Amino acid sequence: MTKAKRVAQHMDYKIKQGLWVRKMLLLYWAIIAVHFIVQLGSYLFLDYRATPYEFCVGTLIVPTLFMCGSNLLAELAHHKYNRFSFVILIMASTIICWMIIRLNYEIRIITALCLLPIFSSVLFFNRRLIWLSFVLQVVVFFSLVAIDGSFRTYFSDFDIVAIPTFLIMSTFIALIIQASGRDLLVDLYKTQHAQQELMISNAIISKMSMTDGLTKLYNHLSFQTFYEKALEYAKQGAVIHLAVVDIDNFRKINDTYGHQFGDKILESISQIITEQITANDIPARYGGEEFAILMFEHTFEEAYQIVECIRREVEKMTYVEKMQSVSVTVSIGLKSYSEEMNKDTFFQGADDYLYQAKRSGKNKIVTDLNDIA
Structure with a gap:
């Protein structure tokens, strides 16, 4: 005490x-x-x-x-x-x-x-x-x-x-x-x-079950829960944007410099994401090198500005490994929810934009307004 x-x-x-x-x-x-x-x-x-x-x-x-x-x-x-x-x-x-x-x-x-x-x-x-x-x-x-x-x-x-x-x-x-x-x-x-210690332990365990141990962002399972809830709000008129962020050439980085170096990059990028988003937004480590961000109460321009800041901050980062200077970039797909969408089409739209960014040169954002980065 x-x-x-x-x-x-x-x-x-x-x-x-x-x-x-x-x-x-x-x-x-x-x-x-x-x-x-x-x-x-x-x-x-x-x-x-x-x-x-x-x-x-x-x-x-x-x-x-x-x-x-x-x-x-x-x-x-x-x-x-x-x-x-x-x-x-x-x-x-x-x-x-x-x-x-x-x-x-x-x-x-x-x-x-x-x-x-x-x-x-x-x-x-x-x-x-x-x-x-x-x-x-x-x-x-x-x-x-x-x-x-x-x-x-x-x-x-x-x-x-x-x-x-x-x-x-x-x-x-x-x-x-x-x-x-x-x-x-x-x-x-x-x-x-x-009882207080048990409550604290339960809270810690609950948080651990909801977050990714490396990045401290929400994990895939908890993101799905938030995602379904967000769609309920969207059907009631709430404005929601979804960004899917993927680290460019991450598999090659892992193969060249090792998984520990890859983990360091994941931690750094998750920190950048946490710093750039607002308190109402929900970030998650969706897959190995892929992140998903649900953004609430933003205009499209504000949501775009947030992910653009994330992209620029990652681009600025330089890592030194094995006497070499290593830079990392991310590609991002940004999608805004509309009434005709459902759970699958909303996420698929953001994911499709991500792969368009990958195929068109990487280190860019593709959105509903096509490739504006």
């Missing part, structure tokens, strides 16, 4: 973590709102032993403002100092949870709310955050026991031992969940990576 790809994946991971932080902050706002509504409902409809002033100030307004303030600070930290947003998120959730526990400690099950910060930290797959959350819960619990008499008297000695034990057991469960989740993510990443 390249460095750029690793950086992109890391950035994507950070963005997703930021979204999870945002979701957790929204959850905490919801918890604060639900607690406010439940407390108000309990006071209005249940036997609540507190004066209106004690309830409004000590139970409803001040704790709610305190919880909102801690969550608001977490929001600001997430936007300004997102490097520490996870830690501040855990601290905010600890304050909110223990504030609710402190106000409702007569409900014995309410102490289980302190597990929320621990299990929230699992989302970030960071063992240190889980341990930090555990330490915060234990510190807050013993601090309340030490400084809050009413809170302390409500719990028995067994509770003082059981709650930290319960917290540490839950922390180990959270660590196991975190480890299994990380392993699952690693396996998922490996599977995804394997």
